Amino acid sequence: MPRIVSSDMTQLHANCVAFDGQGVLLRGPSGSGKSDLSLRLVSRGAQLVSDDRTDIFIQDGKLQATAPETLIGMIEVRGIGIVAGLAQCSQAEIRVIVDLVEPGAHDIIARMPEPATETLHGVNVPLWKFFAFENSAPDKIETVLALATGKMRIVS
Incomplete structure (x- = not known):
């Protein structure tokens, strides 16, 4: 797929991974823990x-994510360095945003949050x-992606 260059492109301090082209920002x-969690998801x-x-x-009409040209295919693995060669996707539709919060900030994460x-x-x-860094973080990521793509639903 050719690389998209757009004047309407915005760069964020974030990672993106994709399951079957469906992206999680x-x-x-x-x-x-952005890179650590990305590595576990890969x-x-x-x-x-x-x-x-x-x-x-x-x-x-769809929100897309890609890597800056100079960072394509690379990830920083803390304690190892910058590595290349992981499974990669050049572009993905962003279906979910996950904000990673500091451990100990339990009041930030509601037990049963209202949809946001x-x-x-x-x-x-x-x-x-x-x-x-929760053991269940990759499972939760896959769950919210399944919710966003209609494969699962929240029961109220």
Whole structure:
């Protein structure tokens, strides 16, 4: 797929991984676990779209993510360095945003939160908050992606 260059492109401090082209945008400050969680998701079948910086833009009415040209296919693995060669995806539709919060900030994450969204480039995207280093974090990511794509639903 040819690389998209758009004047309406925005760069975020975030990672993106994709399952079958369906992207999960992982946001959080340095050290919050974006790359660690991305690495664990790739080991479960996801593909790396971007690490640390993600370019977002609209294509055919859908919010898309890609890596900046200089970072394509690379991820920083804390304690090892910058590596290349993980399963990767050049572009993905952003279906979910996950804000990673600091461990110990339990009051930030509701036990049963009200549905939340964030609007990026005019597109409403489901928004969730998780701790990246929880053992269940990859399972939760796959669950919210399944909710966003209609494969699962929340029972009220």
